[in-house]
Amino acid sequence: MDIRTFSSLIGVSTATVSRAFSGRGVVGAATKEHVLSEARRLNFSPNVLAQRLSMQSSGVLGLYYSFGDEAIFDYYNMELAQEVAKAAASSGFGLHLELAPRRTPVPTDPAAQLAALAAGKAIDGVIVVSDGHESARHLLAQLKGTPAVILTGELHADLDCLAQVVIDFEPGVRAAIDHLVACGHRNIGFVRGLGDSAKLAALQKALAAHGLKPADVAMRTGQKTFADGQRAFAELRAAGVTAALCATDILALGAIHGASVAGVKLPREFSIIGIDDLAIAEHSVPTLSSIGVPRAILAREAIAALTTALRKPSEDETAPTVQPASTYFIPRESSGPLSD
Amino acid sequence: MDIRTFSSLIGVSTATVSRAFSGRGVVGAATKEHVLSEARRLNFSPNVLAQRLSMQSSGVLGLYYSFGDEAIFDYYNMELAQEVAKAAASSGFGLHLELAPRRTPVPTDPAAQLAALAAGKAIDGVIVVSDGHESARHLLAQLKGTPAVILTGELHADLDCLAQVVIDFEPGVRAAIDHLVACGHRNIGFVRGLGDSAKLAALQKALAAHGLKPADVAMRTGQKTFADGQRAFAELRAAGVTAALCATDILALGAIHGASVAGVKLPREFSIIGIDDLAIAEHSVPTLSSIGVPRAILAREAIAALTTALRKPSEDETAPTVQPASTYFIPRESSGPLSD
């Protein structure tokens, strides 16, 4: 049933019905109640598609993963996506995931697809999860005026967006290194993928505070797979390292696996610490010490920046804000003092 | 720029522009080329919101998780959601996740929220992932005429939907049990949550083929947490069981953890097999034997059923189809022969 039919059935104007439903504008209290109860009785509900056209707003935000090699939708990003979806929902927005290329009518990559939706006003804003790779810049260029917020571990320089919500690895890394050093470790390695320069920088700073340098064993691959972690463990171990910080929990779980295969006992002979604090970190054998990332906070701040801008599209030329979010260390079984 | 402005700028009618963009209807090849190149030059792109209103279709499908206690968005469901998103994208549909309750303007639960979107035509169809719980029925009742497909491990009786894509656990469970029996296990336990009756039935059938019965140790909780798995291991072990099938990989990982804590060697002293084949199954220590669920196939069939119905809304009263999807067994390190 359309609003004109409905409004004439119950003897009011379309404007009144619209006002009663939206809460915008003024309606008499009695009239409002009447409209809503009749709507329930006659089973009328406003057509969202028409509302969106009329209001020039879709109520939907896009979520996009910008990574070096390809869009990686791993556990970390899944958990993050979940938080973003929750935060969006509690601000009244839906979320549109752009993961895979579409093949209709012609194949288009996710970035182009998202840009098309933005150009067509199908999404009001975009949240870009980035690992610092330049592809985020390409997406933003295609996005033109659509408001965008970056959610990243690596600060992008001169990026044309509303805000960058940046994960600050220093507090967590600092605490982790303090812990390792307190446990007697002096030869600490780092397992990284390509592009984890913020994590590396945080590590170097934390080590320097103790007068140490990281063992120079870093993964060369851009991937951060389980197998890479396993391989890295072997290399670090061979190099005489006794504790490793891994750029992700998946790498760390791989390293744990490597230790298990090599018969190395954790943490008595070796300590492993991950970054991300995935749900599985507390479920591995041994449980994984990890640096936690406040995903819910990141998500809320990103959504807040976006929705604020959407509500008042004024102040076009404000400089993009940078919001750091602190990480924290969670000691579990995979790290501790040596005792051989 | 709107289509009227654009069409008059380039000297054709709005109908022609619309036809050139949509591919529907007929346009001269030269005209089409002209329209598209001018659109590029003048930076015109059709307003998706207007298209949706006009075509009475949002191009968006809803994804909803219906579970006993609450909407559980665990790794299994995340991996499934990912496949559904990909399948939807390759059919040209976007995906709307309804996970969390909204608080604007009044708090509404996900089912009601989804029903509201459906009533307002904001979503064309719904995919319901269910564990067999009745809440799926409640959602469908609210959904009225909106096409829905159920994706479940447990067949629902008399459910008013287009199709039920049902996971057939028998092949995978059968293979897993054959494997365990071949390895010499005779006392096989099952770790379940509430509602896993299809899995239990498959297990009983598979055991019966070998003249065995399952050890009567099943979890009583509805949760399927890691801790439950750990607890279940202790109980099964105490009961003299030597191999356990777990209703989910998370339970199985918990059981592995329990074994590790108890100093029980896998698989020499005990075998553990999960169900789901999560990405982490091959990353645990030891790696987890598991029964794989063909998520990509499930997702594609669900989307296919939905899009087919959306294309031809005829044949309203066809009986809901049931599409079974076979599971398969993946042996890894956590299961094998006893050797004590």
Added chain:
DNA sequence: TTAAATCTTGTAACCGGTTACATTTTTGGC
């Protein structure tokens, strides 16, 4: 009691596409 101020409600012009149908242009057969 009446004019002014305030509150409610209604009218109608948007939002920006799609598409049935009418009209014009091409094509082709004789």
Added chain:
DNA sequence: GCCAAAAATGTAACCGGTTACAAGATTTAA
């Protein structure tokens, strides 16, 4: 060269809301 059939394009009525502004109803103040 002429006419019918086919192809291309244009016209205008939709889709179903929102909201500025006008108009009517009610309350307040004098």
